[in-house]
Amino acid sequence: CIAFQHRKPGKGNTVMITKLKNVSDGRVLERTFQVGFKLEDVRVERRPYQYLYQDPTGYIFMNQETFEQIPIPLHQITGAEFMKEGDIVEVVTDTSDGTILSAEMPVKTVLKITHSEPGVKGNTATNATKPATLETGAVVRVPLFINEGETIQIDTRDGSYLGRVNA
Known part of the structure; x- marks a missing residue:
């Protein structure tokens, strides 16, 4: 159970509104249960x-x-x-x-960039990014100032760039 809320409406029975995580596939499900309903524990x-x-x-x-x-x-x-x-x-x-x-995987991991196009100077008023290929073959979006051969930190949940790692 990720979160739950006990609710007693003006009319009707008391219910338990829950957010549950499916342990087999990681999906978060929202479910409402009547009073007295029992769930099986998974250890x-x-x-x-x-x-x-x-x-x-x-x-x-x-x-x-x-x-x-x-x-x-x-x-x-x-x-x-x-x-x-x-x-x-x-x-x-x-x-x-x-x-x-x-x-x-751990939430954060450190990987080396194996391929990235050089950043074009100029359009830096916005948060400009470019694609970069990592040593695992995954492609992520990185800021323009990141170059091939650099080591960066990645969030493994969504593939977002977290920062440059100094060697």
């Missing part, structure tokens, strides 16, 4: 895993404690386009049956 566990490589079965991760390797399909990984070999992600599993629910 989840978060563990650090290291991204090793990609193969036909999915992305292969290694448990940092047991060194067990597991495949995780692309659709279960948030921020996968910003992931490079060796990155640590948080894998969320259902403790009742061991099912992998998701893998989450």
Whole structure:
């Protein structure tokens, strides 16, 4: 449950208005429940895993404690386009049956720009941006003053530029 509100209208029964996060796909849902409705608890566990490589079965991760390797399909990984070999992600599993629910990149990551057109001086009165290709192959929008070869910080949730990183 992300948020909830207990509401008693003038007429009618009391209801609970909620915002819930779907643990299997990460979507946020708004639901209204009548008094007395019971939800089933889901116990989840978060563990650090290291991204090793990609193969036909999915992305292969290694448990940092047991060194067990597991495949995780692309659709279960948030921020996968910003992931490079060796990155640590948080894998969320259902403790009742061991099912992998998701893998989450850290909110911020640091990547190098492999290709970017030179910025054109002049039109800087507005917040001008240009496309830049990162070492993972992802394309993000960066300010005109950022050049090829520089290292930048990215928000993995939406791919937005956060700032330049000094080496």
